Amino acid sequence: MKRESPHIVYRRHSGEQGWQNLVQCAGLEKPFSKRFVKKASHEKVARKPVGAIPWGFKSLSLRSMKIVSACLAGVKCHWDGKVKPNQLIVNLVKEGNAIPVCPEQLGGLPTPRVPAEQKGKRVITRDGVDVTSFFDSGAQEALKIANLVKCEVAILKARSPSCGHGKIYDGTFSGKLIKGDGVFAKILKQNGIKVISDEELDY
Numbered sequence: 001m002k003r004e005s006p007h008i009v010y011r012r013h014s015g016e017q018g019w020q021n022l023v024q025c026a027g028l029e030k031p032f033s034k035r036f037v038k039k040a041s042h043e044k045v046a047r048k049p050v051g052a053i054p055w056g057f058k059s060l061s062l063r064s065m066k067i068v069s070a071c072l073a074g075v076k077c078h079w080d081g082k083v084k085p086n087q088l089i090v091n092l093v094k095e096g097n098a099i100p101v102c103p104e105q106l107g108g109l110p111t112p113r114v115p116a117e118q119k120g121k122r123v124i125t126r127d128g129v130d131v132t133s134f135f136d137s138g139a140q141e142a143l144k145i146a147n148l149v150k151c152e153v154a155i156l157k158a159r160s161p162s163c164g165h166g167k168i169y170d171g172t173f174s175g176k177l178i179k180g181d182g183v184f185a186k187i188l189k190q191n192g193i194k195v196i197s198d199e200e201l202d203y
């Protein structure tokens, strides 16, 4: 049986069940001892206490390819041109378990660019330019990549008008959040792909 190391753990948990959840999350076929988990190559991560796996994750294996927001992998695609890598995501990409995509760049937007937020069904820049068509076409192109690699789960940047999951900015550029999904996150969900945000990961 192929053994793979655990990569992802979650906050707020403890106890034996937690260790078993970690092993299941890592795609192993049956529970292994705490000792094995502690010896896994991602030792620092594996040592952390583990508990309830968020919805949708119990059956997911790290053997399936993930889609991740490219900015989380260290690609300079954020609207301000700055790099904001998440080491866990970088590791997933390095190990061949994730593909980075930036739907806004795939839609033809430049970097750096004027920030945009969703306002109703449109996406409007801080300057008042309607960029909805760029966001829509970028999301479609990124979805093509997700389908090509048979992606089951995506780990996306929180609050982004493209990648945000569950909460996005309200369109006033005041920092206020409302319930909602980014354009790309929404289209992934509509196509049966699980989405979580980087803020749900512990690393």
Ligand code: SF4
Pocket (backbone or CB within 6 Å): 068, 069, 070, 071, 072, 077, 078, 079, 101, 102, 103, 104, 105, 157, 160, 162, 163
């Ligand atoms: S669209 Fe997504 S991947 Fe691209 S910069 Fe924004 S959050 Fe990152």
